[in-house]
Amino acid sequence: MKVRGFFQPLTWFTGACYLFLYLPICVLVAFSFNTSRFSVVWRGFTWEWYIKLIQDPLVLDALKNSLIVAVVAMILSTIIGTLTAYGLYRYRFRGKTVFDGILFLPIVTPEIVVGISLVIFFVLIHVNLGLKTIIIAHVAFDIPFVMLIVRARLQGMDRTLEEAAMDLGADEWTTFFKVTIPQLLPGIIAAALLAFTLSFDDFVITFFVAGVGSTTLPLKIYSMVRLGVSPKINALSALIVSVSIILITIADRLQRKSV
Amino acid sequence: MDVSVELKGVTKRFDEVTAVDNVSLKIRRGEFFSLLGPSGCGKTTTLRLVAGFEHPSEGKILINNADVSNKRPYERNVNTVFQNYALFPHLTVAGNIQFGLERKRTPKDEMLRLVVEALDLVRLNYMGDRYPHQLSGGQQQRVALARALILRPEVLLLDEPLGALDLKLRKEMQLELKSLQEKIGITFIYVTHDQEEALTMSDRIAVMETGRLAQVGTAEEIYEYPKTRFVADFIGESNFFSGKITAIDDNHLYLITDGGLKITLPADKAHTAGQHINFSVRPEKFRVEPEPGTSDWENQFIGEIVNKIYLGESIHYVIALSAKENINVFLKKERSGPQKTVFSIGDKVHVSWHRDDSVILVD
DSSP states (O other): OOOOTTHHHHHHHHHHHHHHHHHHHHHHHHHTTBSOSSTTSOOOBOSHHHHHHHTOHHHHHHHHHHHHHHHHHHHHHHHHHHHHHHHHHHOOOTTHHHHHHTTSHHHHSOHHHHHHHHHHHHHHTTOOOSHHHHHHHHHHHHHHHHHHHHHHHHHTSOHHHHHHHHHTTOOHHHHIIIIIHHHHHHHHHHHHHHHHHHHHHOOHHHHHHOOTTOOOHHHHHHHHHHTOOOHHHHHHHHHHHHHHHHHHHHHHHHHHOOO | OOEEEEEEEEEEEETTEEEEEEEEEEEETTOEEEEEOSTTSSHHHHHHHHHTSSOOSEEEEEETTEEOTTOOGGGSSEEEEOTTOOOOTTSOHHHHHTHHHHHTTOOHHHHHHHHHHHHHHTTOTTOTTSOGGGSOHHHHHHHHHHHHHTTOOSEEEEESTTTTSOHHHHHHHHHHHHHHHHHHOOEEEEEESOHHHHHHHOSEEEEEETTEEEEEEOHHHHHHSOSSHHHHHHSSOOEEEEEEEEEEOSSEEEEEETTOOEEEEEOOTTOOTTOEEEEEEOTTSOEEESSSSSOOOSEEEEEEEEEEEEOSSEEEEEEESSSSOEEEEEEEOOSSSSOOOOOOTTOEEEEEEOGGGOEEEOO
């Protein structure tokens, strides 16, 4: 297709935009395979930094923490978010529009504010900072995202399916598990993957609510950077980016797939 | 009378809107009963009340003589065929059909036998492994039917089940549904806005208007003796007249219309001379002739053809009987025989009809 006039520069603009977004990440990934210890010059290909990474017990410990936090937060926030979204969809009550409206609020609140408020909250109720508090914080910020995705799926669902199930002898409980959940499943899985990714990648909030011995991977990277940027950090970052991209792609596919 | 479903003064309000207004009905066991009316008349809400998706604001619903007004849908021995079929997209045809049996914990081998039987009943043999989206509209419709019938309900509720099908398939399914109903003998309550569909299939019809029952009766009763202007207008077509009664004797009621026509109607004890009444005449009840004298019917007038619409099987004439009164007349087109039935616009014609073909309306 021949593109002319205004649209020609527009395609360059779009290209430049994507380059701006992805070039730094590509460079980071590329230099994670660089033989040189000083990241700016290319000296040849190596797996060395990845091997060093998996031999570092502190990194492995952080990875373990990150996985525990992300998996637990994913499970809890998916269950809570799905049920809450279903409740908001299914029942009419006073102030429902308000609840629908403030759903976005936690998403647009600056993370630093959420982080500080959570620290104050935990201190007030005398909870020691650690993995537990990180999980609670992550569940809290994951829930609105889960609700948004599940709600979108609910709005596309045919209400008469639930009525048909009840008509055929299924009580509310059976209807929910045999008909509603299977209908929502692509949305629920997408929401879970997103929750996992958000939790796995989070730095700011985790920074505030983490305690001694509960360092997660992003926190570990931050402390490593303070000692100077090494190709090991590039390798670690590249791994995190890869995992995130894979999960988000699956989530996106699932959400697009309609029944 | 063996009553299957009874509604006693049922009213349903949604906030300010009264969807169903004091409806009382008795539906016989094994009857094909239709709820007919324009959209928004409350027919679907009435059906949903019987199904249990809604609960009455006032009144009672009895199924098999037991009060079910506050029972949940899964506590009632009724099943529904939905307008959009509502097949479960994540289950196969067999999975859909056995959904109800699974809820009843029917043994596996019996379930298998019943599913095969149900598929056979709706002529979908060997389709059990397909998914709903792989079926045509007509096939989906039959799966919905099989899914509901396999539970042997006391009553089957059908909410415009043929609405999404094309005309030819709809006609076929009408006959199929009717013969199926006769074969299995289950009470059907059928909601439709299509008067022709209701007339074709039903043992009895309830015509609804703004939440109320306008008239309940057989197809013939409703067509031949509509009680109100709404019914006469909604079922088929009608010519409406209004006039003042001049005299009444044992067999006749005489009146003069607003346009000055002197008309003879069948006697009606409920009315007295001097009263103003409305009546209707169906468009196919008229005799239209070029010459006077061959008709011995009481009401004879000279009119002028003002419009003519060719309908294929018949011709629709608009004939002016007076300055105020035009009538619509359907005449079969006959090329031979004693009657010349093809007229042109502007022709003077002799119009006559029998007194019994005038139906007095209550409003």
